[in-house]
Amino acid sequence: NAGVTQTPKFRVLKTGQSMTLLCAQDMNHEYMYWYRQDPGMGLRLIHYSVGEGTTAKGEVPDGYNVSRLKKQNFLLGLESAAPSQTSVYFCASFDGGLGNQPQHFGDGTRLSIL
Amino acid sequence: DAKTTQPTSMDCAEGRAANLPCNHSTISGNEYVYWYRQIHSQGPQYIIHGLKNNETNEMASLIITEDRKSSTLILPHATLRDTAVYYCIVSPTNAGGTSYGKLTFGQGTILTVHP
Numbered sequence: 001n002a003g004v005t006q007t008p009k010f011r012v013l014k015t016g017q018s019m020t021l022l023c024a025q026d027m028n029h030e031y032m033y034w035y036r037q038d039p040g041m042g043l044r045l046i047h048y049s050v051g052e053g054t055t056a057k058g059e060v061p062d063g064y065n066v067s068r069l070k071k072q073n074f075l076l077g078l079e080s081a082a083p084s085q086t087s088v089y090f091c092a093s094f095d096g097g098l099g100n101q102p103q104h105f106g107d108g109t110r111l112s113i114l
Numbered sequence: 115d116a117k118t119t120q121p122t123s124m125d126c127a128e129g130r131a132a133n134l135p136c137n138h139s140t141i142s143g144n145e146y147v148y149w150y151r152q153i154h155s156q157g158p159q160y161i162i163h164g165l166k167n168n169e170t171n172e173m174a175s176l177i178i179t180e181d182r183k184s185s186t187l188i189l190p191h192a193t194l195r196d197t198a199v200y201y202c203i204v205s206p207t208n209a210g211g212t213s214y215g216k217l218t219f220g221q222g223t224i225l226t227v228h229p
């Protein structure tokens with residue numbers, strides 16, 4: 001019962017480098033989300049998707065792009081990493097249907113930009 | 115979405131009940147109250163949610179006031195493993211709405227359980 005899996009768990013980048021964070025869920029959920037969490041803060045929504053092929057901006061979308069080519073995967077891309085993007089990134093999924101089921105979160109990707 | 119107000123930190127003795135308050139005075143009729151916790155920077159873990167009736171599950175109880183402007187999460191017998199940041203979040207039901215399940219996290223309450 002994997003739930004939500006994030007890859008990689010840790011990464012160190014240099015300023016200007018690019019990378020993609022992968023989120024995979026095995027619960028057939030329609031909705032998926034990317035959040036970031038800075039030290040001492042709550043999570044902030046970057047982008048989200050309400051179904052395969054859809055994406056939408058959240059609270060802090062600048063500097064990030066996302067894609068949802070397959071229902072089970074949600075990718076978060078950093079085209080040109082900046083030190084301000086040093087953070088812990090969490091992915092979550094949600095079935096989006098009736099019953100108000102909760103979001104399920106992954107264990108996070110810890111990203112450092114030097 | 116309605117905003118919530120929680121105390122910054124609370125302490126509790128192991129084995130005692132932990133009662134975590136949350137104010138959500140601007141909550142709308144279609145908004146649920148959700149509680150999540152985050153243990154040592156792991157991913158948030160769902161605890162419980164409710165609309166207007168009190169709720170109980172294997173982890174906790176949720177007491178919502180009649181006017182729905184505040185709620186209390188109760189951990190009946192706190193253990194050291196319950197030390198975490200607890201988030202109270204209000205969010206509209208997705209059924210027929212446009213919130214798309216988005217959650218707005220505040221800074222939460224740091225609960226420390228002491229031996």
